[in-house]
Amino acid sequence: LDADEFRRQGQQVINFIADYWSGMGDHPVRPNVTPGFLRDQLPTDAPPMPEPDAWASALQDIRDLILPGMTHWQSPRHFAHFPASSSTAGALGEALIAGINVVPFTWAASPAAAELEMVVVDWLGKALHLPASLLFAGGGGGTLLGTSCEAILCALVAARDRKLAEVGWGRIGDLVVYCSDQTHFSFRKAARIAGIQRGYCREIPTSLDDMFALSPAALKAAMQADVDAGLVPLFLCATVGTTQTTAVDPIRGLCAVAATHGLWVHVDAAYAGSALVCPEFCHVVDGVEAVDSFSMNAHKWLLANNDCCALWVKKPAALVAALGTEQEYILKDAAAEGHDVVDYKDWTMTLTRRFRALKMWLVFRCYGVDGLRDHIRSHIRMAAAFEELVRGDARFEVVTDRHFALVCFRLLPTERLGGEKKANELNRRLLEEVNTATLGPYMSAANAGGIYMLRCAVGSTLTEDRHVREAWKVVQEQATSLRGKMQI
Ligand code: PLP
Numbered sequence: 001l002d003a004d005e006f007r008r009q010g011q012q013v014i015n016f017i018a019d020y021w022s023g024m025g026d027h028p029v030r031p032n033v034t035p036g037f038l039r040d041q042l043p044t045d046a047p048p049m050p051e052p053d054a055w056a057s058a059l060q061d062i063r064d065l066i067l068p069g070m071t072h073w074q075s076p077r078h079f080a081h082f083p084a085s086s087s088t089a090g091a092l093g094e095a096l097i098a099g100i101n102v103v104p105f106t107w108a109a110s111p112a113a114a115e116l117e118m119v120v121v122d123w124l125g126k127a128l129h130l131p132a133s134l135l136f137a138g139g140g141g142g143t144l145l146g147t148s149c150e151a152i153l154c155a156l157v158a159a160r161d162r163k164l165a166e167v168g169w170g171r172i173g174d175l176v177v178y179c180s181d182q183t184h185f186s187f188r189k190a191a192r193i194a195g196i197q198r199g200y201c202r203e204i205p206t207s208l209d210d211m212f213a214l215s216p217a218a219l220k221a222a223m224q225a226d227v228d229a230g231l232v233p234l235f236l237c238a239t240v241g242t243t244q245t246t247a248v249d250p251i252r253g254l255c256a257v258a259a260t261h262g263l264w265v266h267v268d269a270a271y272a273g274s275a276l277v278c279p280e281f282c283h284v285v286d287g288v289e290a291v292d293s294f295s296m297n298a299h300k301w302l303l304a305n306n307d308c309c310a311l312w313v314k315k316p317a318a319l320v321a322a323l324g325t326e327q328e329y330i331l332k333d334a335a336a337e338g339h340d341v342v343d344y345k346d347w348t349m350t351l352t353r354r355f356r357a358l359k360m361w362l363v364f365r366c367y368g369v370d371g372l373r374d375h376i377r378s379h380i381r382m383a384a385a386f387e388e389l390v391r392g393d394a395r396f397e398v399v400t401d402r403h404f405a406l407v408c409f410r411l412l413p414t415e416r417l418g419g420e421k422k423a424n425e426l427n428r429r430l431l432e433e434v435n436t437a438t439l440g441p442y443m444s445a446a447n448a449g450g451i452y453m454l455r456c457a458v459g460s461t462l463t464e465d466r467h468v469r470e471a472w473k474v475v476q477e478q479a480t481s482l483r484g485k486m487q488i
Pocket of ligand 1: 082149186239243269270
């Protein structure tokens with residue numbers, strides 16, 4: 001750790017990143033490479049000795065070898081999946097985290113880091129209009145984790161242990177968890193890790209008629225069937241903004257039904273949680289006061305670079321009961337005894353943790369809650385414009401309601417194509433053509449209710465109106481060319 005060297009090399013790295021950002025529009029969003037392209041170009045062993053002028057040559061290799069093999073998630077033409085939100089404050093926050101490099105597993109291990117995390121999760125929760133009961137200020141509390149997968153797993157084991165303490169530890173094999181067929185796979189994975197029997201994760205079917213939202217009546221019926229079979233309903237993972245189509249599960253109705261069997265209700269708002277910073281979106285979490293836990297990824301759409309997933313729980317004691325540990329070698333600070341401080345290692349699976357609060361704090365300080373609202377609203381506006389363009393072309397349809405900044409659309413089948421059955425194949429081909437167009441947009445797909453659709457997710461920090469218009473033009477051109485080729 002030589003400060004002078006750091007200053008010198010750091011300047012090069014900052015310049016490199018700034019050049020990368022400013023030239024982002026020149027890169028095809030996706031690389032044109034074949035498997036093995038990079039491995040074939042790199043030595044099979046690490047350098048035994050430091051390389052002379054390692055930084056200069058490594059940066060050159062990043063420019064020549066690595067970047068051409070990347071999918072550029074920060075490209076203004078990246079409309080696939082969900083965004084990986086990036087900002088100056090987020091990126092420099094990451095640099096500060098790495099430079100300071102503490103391990104805040106207990107309050108004593110880094111008091112300011114633990115306290116900043118407590119402050120920032122309350123700031124974030126308030127900015128998202130979450131109920132006070134989920135915040136430290138209201139008796140709950142939050143933490144910053146890496147991913148929603150971790151958040152959901154932590155909530156699930158807290159719920160599991162609370163339920164088993166009530167019904168008896170021997171009944172782990174009887175626990176049943178609930179979600180919809182649109183819930184992210186991370187919940188199924190969490191259920192497996194948490195010891196829920198295979199087959200005891202009920203994926204309740206949804207339909208286009210309900211815009212792929214989970215029906216409280218269907219949940220009620222599924223739970224009743226399980227209770228009648230002598231099983232123990234444990235947990236509902238509801239989603240606000242599903243991965244495929246941003247469907248919104250009705251929290252109030254689901255919580256009312258879940259309460260009849262004492263389910264722990266978790267809301268996974270990995271993507272759409274960021275939109276709650278705007279009051280006009282708060283209706284999508286109507287009834288959220290009744291949930292037990294809530295998570296969202298600030299790194300998806302709230303300008304906090306990877307990674308930053310916030311998890312709030314109403315009863316932190318349940319998390320600590322499931323995940324807390326006592327070890328002699330982890331010293332407690334006498335100064336902390338009897339005070340309202342958090343040992344965050346007891347809120348998650350890992351001991352080593354990152355100082356993510358610093359980054360989120362910088363994002364708030366640099367952009368303010370108002371700035372974050374502007375950021376979300378600009379993407380919503382661009383997505384609405386894209387939706388209008390789709391609706392203006394009779395060859396296409398918008399398949400699902402647009403709740404946030406994702407438009408799910410498809411090319412309609414024609415008589416000559418052979419009707420609905422062939423539509424999926426047609427749209428699969430359209431997506432392929434769109435994604436291989438030179439300097440074209442990069443979009444992804446959803447397949448819900450048997451309908452294959454293209455997904456245009458507006459959310460890159462660099463995206464402007466013109467990128468959206470250009471993206472649509474490419475879609476139209478490729479559709480015309482494809483229909484010509486297929487003679488439909
Ligand atoms: N939940 C939803 C609704 C998602 O869309 C995603 C990812 O896109 C996840 C969970 C998983 O998030 P993570 O990668 O942070 O675990």
